[in-house]
Amino acid sequence: MSCLLVRTFVLTLLLLATACQGHLLDFGKCACSCRGDDQDAENAVPFSGPKGDIGPPGKQGPPGDAGAVAEWGSASNPGQTCSEIFANGVNEDGVYFIKPDRYSSMFQVYCDMESPGGPWTLVASVHENNPQGMCTTGDKWSSEQGNGKYVHSAGNWENTNIFGNIQSATSDDFKSPAYFNLKARNLMVWHVPNNTPASKYKSKASVMYKTNNDFLTNYNGNLRSLFKNKYPMEKTKQAQNKFDINKLVRATRKISPQITAAVPNWNPYEYDDLAKQAIFDGGSDIFDTGNQLYFSLNDGELFPITYEEKYSIGGVTLNTSTGYPFFMYLWVQESIARLMFKVDSELGADGEGEIVTYSGTFDQGVFSVTYKAQEVYAATDPSIMQVYFTISSPQAWESETSPILTPVWSSNTGFLNHLVTVGPVKNILFG
Structure with a gap:
């Protein structure tokens, strides 16, 4: 790619040394005049005087040669097309x-x-x-x-x-x-x-x-x-979901008093992040910053989840309930090879207390429930438990596979950085 070439003229000053009858004329502060060969330099009469006025500017020189034309398509000579x-x-x-x-x-x-x-x-x-x-x-x-x-x-x-x-x-x-x-x-x-x-x-x-x-x-x-x-690009009508996740969120909030009443010494917490993407403290120093949720589909990039915002992505719908306790529900309508769910929490326990994990499976009618959980307890701050579960039913939902729930647990009580994967799955509820 070429650029415009500009020819620049540089004015060079030449200092000339002039001789007079073998004696050098020094045009400095003082000078001497030449009086001839028969006059010794010792008899020369020195002289000096004020500087003369600056002469008028010279005439403008002729224009230089035109610069080279830049190649078409360069930054200096773009085409229209x-x-x-x-x-x-x-x-x-x-x-x-x-x-x-x-x-x-x-x-x-x-x-x-x-x-x-x-x-x-x-x-x-x-x-x-x-x-x-x-x-x-x-x-x-x-x-x-x-x-x-x-x-x-x-x-x-x-x-x-x-x-x-x-x-x-x-x-x-x-x-x-x-x-x-x-x-x-x-x-x-x-x-x-x-x-x-x-x-x-x-x-x-x-x-x-x-x-x-x-x-x-x-x-x-x-x-x-x-x-x-x-031909405007419009959304296509998606297949009818077998499950109304919004109805589940409403039902969960309705029975919230019964859930919290079943937990001994239940400690209420506050949703104190205006952006609805975390719980900063929650009251009673439960978190330093916690319950930050991330989700990905088929090994895609993890992206943050905003509380109470509904997502519909590639056959998956997701919603949250900011009641007590906090719930996140994810319904898988299409066949998905792999779901990944991450929760980051910095705890108020700051390394105190103990960690215990639980897991189990049980049936309720035609539904099968698998769960895994981790609890931080015995610290001066309130205990925290995070539970991950799947619900499937070949009879009611035509669930095709038994979901494999694989959590990666944190090993200290200062941070809970849980990474949970599920799949392959179809027509299951994850939470």
Whole structure:
């Protein structure tokens, strides 16, 4: 990539030493005059005087040679489109700068200069490395928070958001400003393996196909207009859940007095985090900061859970009850290979007391319950117990597998950092 070359002229001052009849003229503070060879230097008459006025400025010099013109597609000479760059002699595939109009900012695009019907401009990539993790972290074209009530990233097919970058378009979702501010006639799609570098997008593509009927001219020439005005991306109706998790949350709160009455010396606590993502102290120094919840699906990234916020992610619904005791419920509607649930707590016990664990299984009618729990007790602060459980029923819910509940327990009473995995599972309740 070239840049504008500017030729700079440097004025160089040359100091000249001049001789007069063999005697050097010293133009310093004092000087001597030359009187001839027959006059000894000893008889020279010294002189000095004030400095003269500064002379007038000289005439402006001639203009320098014009600098070299930057290559088309460089930051100094962006084209409006890949087509304009191609028309000005650049015919190699690569990343170039464009500025579609005087109102838009300059940005980089990948230009395919060699494929028939082009030049073509890369405007977006839809990356997927986990087909089972629908609407989860990284799915910027759909939603990173599920296809439920709280959908934070929906609408990227129709809006002017941008994300990702050219170089990582095969390892993350990518949307260029060219998606909505370039005019085009046709569309080309490439299927490229994950983590392919930009220099090999074309050579590594397993499938390449394109239109040739200029259909985009009917939709303002870009994909944003196509999806916004003709084919808006709407949520599909999900399969009917066999279980109403919200009804369970309401029922749990209703019987809260009976639950706490069954616990000897029950100590009430406060939900004192305004962000509803932790319990800071809870009263009576139960926590220093505790009960921070995280969840992931099929080994995806763990993301924090906000109390009383409903989540619907890839066939899983999750909700919490900030009653007494605290409950988190997770219903698995689809077949899921692996669920991971994490709870971080810094305890007020600060290393005092003892730890004990419990586990067991029992049946209640057609339902099977498996539980595992850990308790911190015998400290000066109130005791804490965290219980993890699964409920399944092949008869009532068509639960297909017996869930395997595998907790990783903390080993000291200052911190409870529990990591619990469940799976493979389908049609089970986890809490």
